[in-house]
Amino acid sequence: MNTIVIVGASLAGLRGAEMLRREGYEGRIVLIGAEQHLPYDRPPLSKQFLAGSMDWENVTLRADDGLDVDWRLATRATGLDLQRRVVNVESGGSAEDVSFDGLLIATGAHPRMLPGLPELDGVFVLRTADDCLALRDALAAGPRVAVVGAGFIGSEVAATCHGRGLDVTVIEALPVPLGRAIGEDLGRRCAQLHRDHGVDLRLGVGVDGLVGTGRVEGVRLADGSVIPADVVVIGVGVAPTTGWLEGSGLDLADGVRCDQWCRALAGGQPVPGVVAAGDVARWDHPGLGEAIRVEHWTNAVEQGQAAAQVLLHGTAAPTFDPVPYFWSDQYDTKIQFVGRTGPDIMVVDGSLDDDRFVVAYGRDGRLVGALGFSRPAVVMKHRALIASGTEFPARM
Amino acid sequence: MRVIVDFDVCQSNALCMTAAPEVFEVRDDGFLYVLNETPDESLRDKVLEAKRLCPTQAITVED
Numbered sequence: 001m002n003t004i005v006i007v008g009a010s011l012a013g014l015r016g017a018e019m020l021r022r023e024g025y026e027g028r029i030v031l032i033g034a035e036q037h038l039p040y041d042r043p044p045l046s047k048q049f050l051a052g053s054m055d056w057e058n059v060t061l062r063a064d065d066g067l068d069v070d071w072r073l074a075t076r077a078t079g080l081d082l083q084r085r086v087v088n089v090e091s092g093g094s095a096e097d098v099s100f101d102g103l104l105i106a107t108g109a110h111p112r113m114l115p116g117l118p119e120l121d122g123v124f125v126l127r128t129a130d131d132c133l134a135l136r137d138a139l140a141a142g143p144r145v146a147v148v149g150a151g152f153i154g155s156e157v158a159a160t161c162h163g164r165g166l167d168v169t170v171i172e173a174l175p176v177p178l179g180r181a182i183g184e185d186l187g188r189r190c191a192q193l194h195r196d197h198g199v200d201l202r203l204g205v206g207v208d209g210l211v212g213t214g215r216v217e218g219v220r221l222a223d224g225s226v227i228p229a230d231v232v233v234i235g236v237g238v239a240p241t242t243g244w245l246e247g248s249g250l251d252l253a254d255g256v257r258c259d260q261w262c263r264a265l266a267g268g269q270p271v272p273g274v275v276a277a278g279d280v281a282r283w284d285h286p287g288l289g290e291a292i293r294v295e296h297w298t299n300a301v302e303q304g305q306a307a308a309q310v311l312l313h314g315t316a317a318p319t320f321d322p323v324p325y326f327w328s329d330q331y332d333t334k335i336q337f338v339g340r341t342g343p344d345i346m347v348v349d350g351s352l353d354d355d356r357f358v359v360a361y362g363r364d365g366r367l368v369g370a371l372g373f374s375r376p377a378v379v380m381k382h383r384a385l386i387a388s389g390t391e392f393p394a395r396m
Numbered sequence: 397m398r399v400i401v402d403f404d405v406c407q408s409n410a411l412c413m414t415a416a417p418e419v420f421e422v423r424d425d426g427f428l429y430v431l432n433e434t435p436d437e438s439l440r441d442k443v444l445e446a447k448r449l450c451p452t453q454a455i456t457v458e459d
Contacts, residue, residue, distance in 0.1 A: 015448065043451060058405070062453055297451055298411065305448075327409055327451070334407065376410035377422040383414055 001101040001273070002027045004311060005087055007077045008106030009033025011041070011061065011297065012278030012304035016104050018064045019308035029069045030098060032089060034107075036074040037129055039063070043297055045132040046156035047329055051163055052136065059129070072098070077107065080248040082271060088244075102311040105245070105256055105264060105276040106304060109238035109295060114148065114207060122216035123232045126153055135233065139164060143230030146170075146219045148207055150177035152328050154235030155190065158199055159330040169200040169227045171207060171219060181326075182371055183341040186359060189352055189373075190335070197331050202227070238295060240280045250274075255282030255293040260319040262307040275310050277303035286321045288340070296326035323386050336376060338383040339369030346393050349378050358382070362392030397440060398458045399433050406454040412446035419443055 004020060006013045009031050017029050033039070039061040048054035072089065079088035086097040111125035122143075124135045135157075139145070145161045147154045150172035161168045170177075176187030177194075194201045206222040210232065218228045240255040251257035251265045256276040262283050263270035276283075278300040282293040294303075302322050309317040328335045333355065342363030349372070350357030358378045361369035367390040370382035399419060406428050412420035413428075418439055421429045435443060447455040 018448075041451075041453070058453070298449065301449060325411070329407070334409075336409070374426065376408045376426065377413070377424060380410040380414050380422065 003100050004102040005030045005100035006104040007032045009039050012300040013106040014039040015301045016304035016308040019305040023312050031069045032072045032075050034076045046153050050160045077244045080245055082249050102273045106278045107241040107280050109240050109279040112237045112239050120212050120216040125234050138231050145231045146227050146229035147233045149235035155330050157233050162197055162199055171202045173206045175204045186371055256280055258283035260284045260286045261310045262320050275307035277307040286319045294324050298325045323383050334374045336379040337371045339386045342368040367392040400456040402454045405452045407452050409451050411449040415446035415449050416442035
């Protein structure tokens with residue numbers, strides 16, 4: 001293998017490139033990134049970098065020393081030709097084909113928009129560094145802020161804006177925040193976190209539209225009421241960035257469909273030398289027995305590394321079988337989650353009325369997940385317990 | 397090999413502890429303790445994995 005092309009110059013792509021070198025690959029690595037920036041870390045964009053308490057230098061991802069990569073930044077992949085084994089790219093108005101022997105697809109995801117919203121100044125999404133800088137500039141004027149969506153991004157943006165002393169309203173169409181990710185009971189606890197800090201949380205109400213001409217003046221809700229706002233942040237989730245793969249022959253189903261080794265599938269069969277990792281990949285998780293796509297930081301690191309090993313070693317490399325993990329910092333609380341939710345819930349540390357506690361999730365007598373508020377050590381012990389197939393309730 | 401943690405940056409996510417429990421321990425007080433600042437070479441891969449998994453890039457490894 002002489003040339004490995006990595007499309008997507010963010011966390012999964014960078015950690016994949018590093019793994020190729022660690023495994024002794026000495027050929028060419030081409031790293032293609034749509035943004036102008038070298039790889040950077042996205043979690044601070046809704047937290048410390050948005051708050052203004054972290055420098056750009058600390059947002060930039062550090063790469064292994066001596067990582068020899070042919071960077072192609074501000075370069076957008078526009079297509080994939082599996083017959084000729086080239087990635088079509090576009091940069092500064094000129095098109096080019098980049099040949100590969102091996103390909104790692106790591107194009108991540110992009111924010112969803114609410115359909116039918118007018119183009120108004122003062123309306124933001126948050127995914128890239130440039131998105132963050134634009135929002136940060138707008139927050140400096142001391143606006144009233146409305147956040148649409150109480151998922152991770154929306155909740156963190158609300159907490160950060162609150163920390164900057166701004167009036168914040170959060171609007172969520174579902175009955176609790178984060179219900180799909182952590183279950184209804186704990187979602188209710190996260191709602192309490194917002195309210196404890198005086199953030200106005202409107203649950204179970206959809207957005208009907210935006211008010212204003214030229215510049216946003218408020219959010220009109222489905223019940224007809226209007227939330228006045230100078231800045232509106234839309235945080236209603238992301239969609240995998242697979243538009244450039246349409247017509248390539250790869251199986252696309254809310255992400256790039258992959259097998260247990262993260263090998264991209266076409267017609268249900270793995271394509272030789274093509275893998276995917278990070279937010280864009282929907283792979284057959286061996287332990288769960290279903291295809292999942294994970295939009296979290298740790299998964300991008302681990303899957304980028306795993307997919308790189310598969311490029312070099314094929315199915316002699318391990319399948320990708322992680323216990324998912326994510327964290328979210330909101331106000332002064334560190335929310336951490338490992339595994340997945342289950343129908344059975346038990347408080348294993350502290351109490352839900354406390355600022356600090358841990359809840360375990362069980363399914364069919366097995367421990368399948370855990371969630372903690374500001375109890376990192378206890379949560380992380382559960383990651384190992386879940387991986388080893390511990391019974392529920394777990395004996396600690 | 398010397399392990400250095402920037403405690404101004406560390407947020408006790410405790411992922412380092414899952415990668416290299418011989419070296420990193422987040423205790424019940426919520427703080428990270430480095431159990432061994434100069435771990436044995438045999439732990440190098442684990443320590444480097446801990447460094448990569450740290451969400452705040454708080455870990456540095458010097459030779």
